[in-house]
Amino acid sequence: MPRFAANLTMMYNEHAFLDRFAAAARDGFKAVEYLFPYDYRAGEIKARLDAAQLTQALFNAPPGDWAAGERGIASLPGREDEFRRSVDTALDYARVIGNRKIHVMAGLIGADQSRERHREVYLRNLAHAAKTAQADGMTIVIEPINQRDMPGFFLSRQDDAQAICAEVGAPNLKVQFDCYHCQIVEGDLAMKLKRDMAGIGHIQVAGVPERHEPDIGELNYPYLFDLIDSLGYDGYIGCEYRPRAATSAGLGWLKPYLDKA
Numbered sequence: 001m002p003r004f005a006a007n008l009t010m011m012y013n014e015h016a017f018l019d020r021f022a023a024a025a026r027d028g029f030k031a032v033e034y035l036f037p038y039d040y041r042a043g044e045i046k047a048r049l050d051a052a053q054l055t056q057a058l059f060n061a062p063p064g065d066w067a068a069g070e071r072g073i074a075s076l077p078g079r080e081d082e083f084r085r086s087v088d089t090a091l092d093y094a095r096v097i098g099n100r101k102i103h104v105m106a107g108l109i110g111a112d113q114s115r116e117r118h119r120e121v122y123l124r125n126l127a128h129a130a131k132t133a134q135a136d137g138m139t140i141v142i143e144p145i146n147q148r149d150m151p152g153f154f155l156s157r158q159d160d161a162q163a164i165c166a167e168v169g170a171p172n173l174k175v176q177f178d179c180y181h182c183q184i185v186e187g188d189l190a191m192k193l194k195r196d197m198a199g200i201g202h203i204q205v206a207g208v209p210e211r212h213e214p215d216i217g218e219l220n221y222p223y224l225f226d227l228i229d230s231l232g233y234d235g236y237i238g239c240e241y242r243p244r245a246a247t248s249a250g251l252g253w254l255k256p257y258l259d260k261a
Helices: 017-026 042-052 080-097 115-134 158-168 179-185 189-199 221-230 248-253 255-260
Strands: 003-007 031-033 055-060 101-103 139-142 173-178 200-205 236-239
Touching (some): 042 080, 080 115, 173 189, 179 189, 200 221
Parallel strands (some): 055 101, 101 139
8 A cells, every 4th residue: 555745845835834744634644755854943843743643754965055056966076075964964854853764866967077986976975874874774865867857967767876776785775766757767667666676765756747746647657556565665655746736636646545544
């Protein structure tokens, strides 16, 4: 039985951020995720989670200067000290908020930059992040992101992400399998889920190509949800999509799963 986490960065934008927790709970969600918690105190977010009886599934480590266009720093040469501080910050928040998974974004690479150099930095940084997180029993995840939505992002393919995790060799370093990004870059989602499930630490969904609700677009999500269940995935599935209109009005796709639960 799939378990879903509302992504509060993309969903419930008709509410102020701290009010989105209660809104998601009213609609039947038992868990939430979002990009970044750092504009708020960790204790403030924890209070909202507890009041709504929600589980925190995931959030991202600080990504560098997001407003200036940075999209992570894990693979950026010369930013290693900043990356280590970002991991420490994320772990400090996670200890209070209670989630066990943290996504670290790889960052952008320019056409004139050395991919080999970025990869070397990425591997070292991920090894450090996994080792640091392991002391708290936490998992670090990395996510391939499509180049249409995020041009120049260092990591785009599932097989590359799995190979990086294997090379680092940390048991708490996994891949975040976003069905939306994977469909745009590679397709053949069912076979990739079957191939890689042992190395998948988190799953996210959205309709393709518009990134709306998962009942719109070219993917057969009921089939994929059944497959994910059959493969033994027991984590949350993050709903990282942009509602077509009001969030609650677009949740008809979720009702059958809530009824079964």
